[in-house]
Amino acid sequence: MGTKRQRAERRTDALSKERIVEAAIGILDTEGESALTFRALTTRLATGAGAIYWHVANKNELLTAATDDVMARVMTEVVGDTEPREAIRAVALGVFDAIDAHPWVGTQLTRDPSQSAMLQFFESIGGRLQALGVPEQAQFDSATALTNYVLGVAGQNAANARQAQETDRSAFLATAAARWARLDPEEYPFLRRMTTQLREHDDREQFLAGIDLILAGIATVR
Amino acid sequence: MGTKRQRAERRTDALSKERIVEAAIGILDTEGESALTFRALTTRLATGAGAIYWHVANKNELLTAATDDVMARVMTEVVGDTEPREAIRAVALGVFDAIDAHPWVGTQLTRDPSQSAMLQFFESIGGRLQALGVPEQAQFDSATALTNYVLGVAGQNAANARQAQETDRSAFLATAAARWARLDPEEYPFLRRMTTQLREHDDREQFLAGIDLILAGIATVR
DNA sequence: ACCTGAACACCGTTCAAGT
DNA sequence: ACCTGAACACCGTTCAAGT
Numbered sequence: 001m002g003t004k005r006q007r008a009e010r011r012t013d014a015l016s017k018e019r020i021v022e023a024a025i026g027i028l029d030t031e032g033e034s035a036l037t038f039r040a041l042t043t044r045l046a047t048g049a050g051a052i053y054w055h056v057a058n059k060n061e062l063l064t065a066a067t068d069d070v071m072a073r074v075m076t077e078v079v080g081d082t083e084p085r086e087a088i089r090a091v092a093l094g095v096f097d098a099i100d101a102h103p104w105v106g107t108q109l110t111r112d113p114s115q116s117a118m119l120q121f122f123e124s125i126g127g128r129l130q131a132l133g134v135p136e137q138a139q140f141d142s143a144t145a146l147t148n149y150v151l152g153v154a155g156q157n158a159a160n161a162r163q164a165q166e167t168d169r170s171a172f173l174a175t176a177a178a179r180w181a182r183l184d185p186e187e188y189p190f191l192r193r194m195t196t197q198l199r200e201h202d203d204r205e206q207f208l209a210g211i212d213l214i215l216a217g218i219a220t221v222r
Numbered sequence: 223m224g225t226k227r228q229r230a231e232r233r234t235d236a237l238s239k240e241r242i243v244e245a246a247i248g249i250l251d252t253e254g255e256s257a258l259t260f261r262a263l264t265t266r267l268a269t270g271a272g273a274i275y276w277h278v279a280n281k282n283e284l285l286t287a288a289t290d291d292v293m294a295r296v297m298t299e300v301v302g303d304t305e306p307r308e309a310i311r312a313v314a315l316g317v318f319d320a321i322d323a324h325p326w327v328g329t330q331l332t333r334d335p336s337q338s339a340m341l342q343f344f345e346s347i348g349g350r351l352q353a354l355g356v357p358e359q360a361q362f363d364s365a366t367a368l369t370n371y372v373l374g375v376a377g378q379n380a381a382n383a384r385q386a387q388e389t390d391r392s393a394f395l396a397t398a399a400a401r402w403a404r405l406d407p408e409e410y411p412f413l414r415r416m417t418t419q420l421r422e423h424d425d426r427e428q429f430l431a432g433i434d435l436i437l438a439g440i441a442t443v444r
Numbered sequence: 445a446c447c448t449g450a451a452c453a454c455c456g457t458t459c460a461a462g463t
Numbered sequence: 464a465c466c467t468g469a470a471c472a473c474c475g476t477t478c479a480a481g482t
Contacts, residue, residue: 217439
């Protein structure tokens with residue numbers, strides 16, 4: 001009985017999968033994707049590599065768990081809306097904001113879209129399409145289109161974050177816009193015409209505009 | 223003069239960026255992304271690591287060059303169509319087929335979408351939107367939506383290829399469908415309803431269906 | 445100018461050994 | 464059951480030295 005008590009009162013800083021995932025998220029958020037190594041983790045957790053492997057199979061499982069951790073919060077937070085169209089927009093925006101705050105989530109989702117987080121997203125979208133009155137036949141293609149679009153944005157965001165790193169966003173956009181402006185006008189008339197829009201656009205608004213475009217297309221199928 | 227001649231007649235197997243890129247593509251296509259290492263390259267090219275670094279700055283530049291090599295062919299092959307809507311579908315399908323044949327291209331495009339290949343794609347789409355009569359204001363958002371969708375599919379395809387690896391496609395789909403069928407029907411009614419469609423769908427057709435959905439949405443903006 | 449190949453600094457992962 | 468930490472098998476990249 002005394003022994004059992006002792007087991008229940010384990011030191012609060014004992015290692016666990018949750019604590020490891022938490023530490024991983026901390027490193028990813030503050031120092032970026034490339035900083036997450038088992039060495040960095042062992043230092044932060046004051047332990048050995050083998051201790052981590054006792055709780056986690058490998059680095060990929062750790063990344064998956066960290067991503068699901070962030071995404072689970074998003075999916076549960078966005079449940080209020082009843083109007084299906086608004087609900088779809090809200091869920092999509094929730095994912096966008098999460099990826100914006102944690103770019104490494106974008107990398108991970110594009111690397112492994114069969115994550116339970118994406119299944120939840122797909123389910124959440126699909127259920128609303130049903131409520132929207134989209135015919136059965138078209139529901140699969142519609143949900144897939146929305147999901148692929150979100151994954152594309154996720155990847156872009158992660159790539160931008162990787163490239164921006166030091167410089168801030170407006171400087172980053174200015175550089176990109178300058179590159180567009182320097183392109184051959186014969187070969188790239190469209191990009192040149194869009195230079196100003198590139199520099200001045202808002203990622204979040206543009207993301208929503210894309211969602212609305214796809215929703216408008218879906219509304220077309222009757 | 224004799225010297226100059228000799229220089230012109232260099233041994234045909236001399237190293238060059240093109241030959242290195244070609245070898246890299248060979249490894250990527252036959253053995254997959256993880257097989258592309260500088261050790262594998264030096265073996266295949268019968269040279270030293272330093273020799274490769276003389277022609278190529280680093281692994282990322284090599285991957286970028288290999289991707290642009292594949293994509294450049296796609297973009298030039300698809301120029302026949304005059305009807306803008308068909309041209310957009312053809313360009314998108316060309317990218318899809320290229321990624322289907324070379325899944326590593328999908329990984330690279332999602333990792334670095336500012337590649338010249340994607341700029342060409344964006345330009346190609348944008349020019350056609352103009353021809354389609356899409357208002358200036360909406361062209362940027364429309365081209366971005368299509369591009370993000372294609373990038374999302376690219377990532378998915380690459381991830382699937384990575385996961386499939388050994389087993390063939392139908393076995394892969396069967397496994398995924400079986401996983402969907404095992405989900406809690408209370409929590410995942412939509413996924414369960416879509417299980418059959420997942421198992422029987424054709425990736426290429428579904429990709430086109432998504433493009434058509436977005437195009438239908440774009441046609442809505444007047 | 446172009447190439448060789450050993451060496452460097454780092455990875456993720458394993459495993460015998462401890463408690 | 465859980466943890467330690469040295470060791471292993473790999474990486475990408477550098478660089479003194481060769482031709």
